[in-house]
Amino acid sequence: GAVVSQHPSWVICKSGTSVKIECRSLDFQATTMFWYRQFPKQSLMLMATSNEGSKATYEQGVEKDKFLINHASLTLSTLTVTSAHPEDSSFYICSARRQGTRRTEAFFGQGTRLTVV
Amino acid sequence: AQSVTQPDIHITVSEGASLELRCNYSYGATPYLFWYVQSPGQGLQLLLKYFSGDTLVQGIKGFEAEFKRSQSSFNLRKPSVHWSDAAEYFCAVGPGGYQKVTFGTGTKLQVIP
Numbered sequence: 001g002a003v004v005s006q007h008p009s010w011v012i013c014k015s016g017t018s019v020k021i022e023c024r025s026l027d028f029q030a031t032t033m034f035w036y037r038q039f040p041k042q043s044l045m046l047m048a049t050s051n052e053g054s055k056a057t058y059e060q061g062v063e064k065d066k067f068l069i070n071h072a073s074l075t076l077s078t079l080t081v082t083s084a085h086p087e088d089s090s091f092y093i094c095s096a097r098r099q100g101t102r103r104t105e106a107f108f109g110q111g112t113r114l115t116v117v
Numbered sequence: 118a119q120s121v122t123q124p125d126i127h128i129t130v131s132e133g134a135s136l137e138l139r140c141n142y143s144y145g146a147t148p149y150l151f152w153y154v155q156s157p158g159q160g161l162q163l164l165l166k167y168f169s170g171d172t173l174v175q176g177i178k179g180f181e182a183e184f185k186r187s188q189s190s191f192n193l194r195k196p197s198v199h200w201s202d203a204a205e206y207f208c209a210v211g212p213g214g215y216q217k218v219t220f221g222t223g224t225k226l227q228v229i230p
Contacts, residue, residue, distance in 0.1 A: 102214030108160035
């Protein structure tokens with residue numbers, strides 16, 4: 001399968017600061033990337049879908065001004081959590097898919113554990 | 118809206134024993150169904166998927182799953198579990214293939230010697 005890498009794997013930040021998480025497709029061009037959030041003992045929840053060169057599409061209930069998503073190149077998407085608060089502490093995971101049909105597999109990164117103190 | 122239920126939060130099996138992880142979905146049309154595995158500190162790895170055709174799907178690592186429309190189920194099975202199978206398993210449904218995928222809450226598998 002294709003390789004998707006997230007950086008950092010874990011991060012601790014102070015309340016009120018912003019933190020950026022990177023999602024890179026290492027061996028393919030990802031025209032679409034998905035960002036998920038996973039709270040402890042809960043499932044992954046889709047936050048937003050981003051297509052290269054376009055604005056991200058956010059799921060209902062996700063604050064677009066708080067979770068800034070940029071997909072400026074075919075191998076990199078970033079999620080910036082702005083003015084982070086303890087309730088934003090979570091596991092964030094991305095997946096990336098090359099151009100294709102709905103049946104084109106999306107590959108997951110290893111995730112980023114964010115802790116806001 | 119689609120939804121997925123994994124009724125078992127935690128399952129413990131002995132190494133070499135058979136395994137079945139349950140998954141029930143809710144979706145109005147024929148769904149796209151997935152099983153993923155997540156090891157600690159790792160991303161999700163696709164075990165298998167059902168899009169159409171044969172309702173018994175073979176996946177990697179010796180796993181298989183059966184789509185039963187009448188029961189709205191997509192249970193994951195393995196005839197003989199290995200210690201390395203200990204992980205968390207997620208069932209998922211997507212109306213548009215890999216887009217808009219909804220995940221279940223996961224089942225944590227513990228394998229004992």
